[in-house]
Amino acid sequence: MRKLRTVLLALLSISLYLPSSYAASASATMNVSVQVVARTMVTVGQQPAAVEVTAADIRRGYIDLPGAVAFRVRSNARNGYVLQFEPVGGPFSRAQVQWGNRTAVVGAEGTWITRSQPETTTGLLDVRLVLATDAMPGNYAWPIRFDGNSL
Numbered sequence: 001m002r003k004l005r006t007v008l009l010a011l012l013s014i015s016l017y018l019p020s021s022y023a024a025s026a027s028a029t030m031n032v033s034v035q036v037v038a039r040t041m042v043t044v045g046q047q048p049a050a051v052e053v054t055a056a057d058i059r060r061g062y063i064d065l066p067g068a069v070a071f072r073v074r075s076n077a078r079n080g081y082v083l084q085f086e087p088v089g090g091p092f093s094r095a096q097v098q099w100g101n102r103t104a105v106v107g108a109e110g111t112w113i114t115r116s117q118p119e120t121t122t123g124l125l126d127v128r129l130v131l132a133t134d135a136m137p138g139n140y141a142w143p144i145r146f147d148g149n150s151l
Contacts, residue, residue, distance in 0.1 A: 038077035038150035045070040045122075048142050051129065053091055055137050062130045069125040069144070073115075077150035080116040088143040091135035095144055096128040106144065114151065 047069040057063045075081040085106040088095050094107040100123070104111045127144065 036076065038075075038079075040073065040075040040077055040081040040148040040150045042083065042146070042148035043072045043074075045072060047144075050139050050141055051143070052139050053131065053135060053137050058131055058135050058137065062128050065127045065129065067124045068127040070122070071125070072120070072122045073148055074120045075115075075118045075148065075150060077118050079151040080114060080118065081148050081150050082115075083113045083146055083148050084110065085112065086110050086145040088129075090140050090143055091132050091138075092129045092140075092143050093132040094130045096130070097144065098126040099123050 048065070051063060051065075053063065073081065073083070083099075083104075085095075085097060085104055087108050087110045088106050094105055097104045097106055097113075099113060102113050104113050125144075129143065
């Protein structure tokens, strides 16, 4: 019992001493900087899975698909972003992609459309698929692939 009383008195005296050591205040200056990483994301809402090429399309030499692709771009890139289109193949020699007043011709090398400010926007792509001279009637996979990147 005597040991317990000694230990309790020691703990009490320590606890009375501790709060006074923590009561002091201090201040310091701290600088903080933040760098936001530019990010651009493209989400395709709808696009055809395939394109049917008919004999009439071959005689005409192209297929027009107004509003063929619906998409959304979200970008925080201060310098804007670029939509990059991959090359087309199959029975198509090239594609003319129109977004608003901008047109991109997608051929064997691919191409791009740039926007100079960060934004969140939706869009519709009007597409003209130009047929190759050796095109045959049939059902073909959708030939246009695209993605967005920050500038």
